Amino acid sequence: MKVFSGRVCKTILLFSCLLLLLVPMAHAEDYDQIFHEANEAMGSGDLPAAITLLQKIPVSKGDDNSAFVRSRMQIARLHFALKDFAAAGADAQEVLAVYPDNSEAKNFLASVQRERKSRSAVFLEDCLRFLPQLLKGSVMTITLVFCTILISPLGGLLIALGRLSSFRPVSTLCWFIIWLFRGTPLLLQLFFIYYGLPSLGITFKPFTAAVLGLGLNYSAYLGEIIRGGIQSIEHGQMEAAKAIGMTYWQAMRRVIIPQTYKRLMPPVGNEFIALIKDTALVSTIAMVELMRSADQMFNAYFNITALILAALIYLLFTTIFTFIFEKIETRAGIYENR
């Protein structure tokens, strides 16, 4: 019996040892089971139950992909989802206590801390983060706007005078330019200049292509506006100018065109405000301006603040332009005050 019991004892001991050896394996299977059950609990919407399940997985050292890390990060995300940011932070801290270099836990902790701040503080932080890039983009936007404002009124005046010319080839050419640039999308024109013309052997830098596209397009629009302005001036003005001996061009330069300024301000102001926004289109031809910068920030951080900021900057520009044009309009028409 003793022998038997001794053998039995040995066997039991051996089994126990074997069992002890098998325990970790059995645990691993248990953890999978736990994760599985937790997933099911999450699936049915019972997040606290999922947390309780996952918490059964003990603290352990190993690699960063261990069940411990996975479970604690999952718990942290669940706490986050339940808006228990203190607990979520504690979960991440728990991981960091064991694995101080775990980047997932670090990032998570950062976003928990962001979440625990007031919304305005977060917004302010985002603003400070995005503004430098956006302002850089704004400088390009403003540069484009100013280049176009320098070019297009001159181009527009030439087109307008060309349209009014009694020399048919010139008036037809100007009609054609207006027809072409007003009748096709600006986006297409930019594409054609930047991506299309190189196949004909004409290559532009993005900035040149952008200014060329915007300049031509806006010249065509302004051409029609200026022509309307010139034709709205009473015929008697041209006759009076001619009667004192002025040539057609002297009359245009000294008498007719100066009188169009006030009348041109509202529609031209409209065009230039549209221009500020249309510069966003050049982001499609490798130009980094305000819209492009905002888009980059938005994609990198998936943060809507970048877009809101860009909108505010565009609004700021258009507001400034509105006021400038109102001032110019008043000044231009000062002779009409009685």
Added chain:
Amino acid sequence: MKTANQPLISLRGITKRFGALTAVNGVDLDVCPGEIVVIIGPSGSGKSTLLRSINFLEEIEDGTIMFEGSEIGYLRNKHGRRHLDTPAKICALRSEIGMVFQHFNLFPHMTVLGNVMEGPLTVQRKPADAAREIALDMLAKVGLSDKRDVFPATLSGGQKQRVAIARALAMRPKLMLFDEPTSALDPELIGEVFDTIRSLGKEGMTMIIVTHQMGFAKEMADRVIFMEAGSFVAQGTPEDFFANQMEHDRIKSFLTRIL
């Protein structure tokens, strides 16, 4: 006031058509230096068109314009078709003939002084000082020196027309054309414009005036011409015209209508 040696301007067979309408039909007219000719007639009779033809604001189909003895304004190409002279030539001719319009046509974006300076400055390319001096002289002549720095919008109709006269005079024209200079004015403002024209006449300015103001025609004109349907129907000194031509039915009915 007639110093009738050679006419300053003489028109022969002036004809202007607008499509099927013949606005001026073969008009002859000689105006001597210092003479004041007043043209009256119903609206649409071609008075304004005739004046505008003299200043090349209308291109005539037929006829010749002689100014100081030489034919002006039109050339013939090799096919014998007539066309207006070069723009430079036309501008030079216009600067010798002043014109005042019914609706003043002042340049609203320039001050009164700016309006009067504009001709000497831009057309004659005088330095600003000289142009300014001429303009101030002319404004003094029409009695508006105190208004020199205001914009036309602040002036009364009569003042506007006097500025317009000063603007034309600043070019030192040899002939002045007035196209119904008082028709757009309130009755009480007509006097000041006629006073200005009257003083010009006293200085010996040659003038052709289209007007409906018979009183002015009687008082100022050396010759009154009645125009109808593009032709001169009758003309004479004011005394003859108003005394004898009253027998002419058309003129009588016209005069009774407007007086």
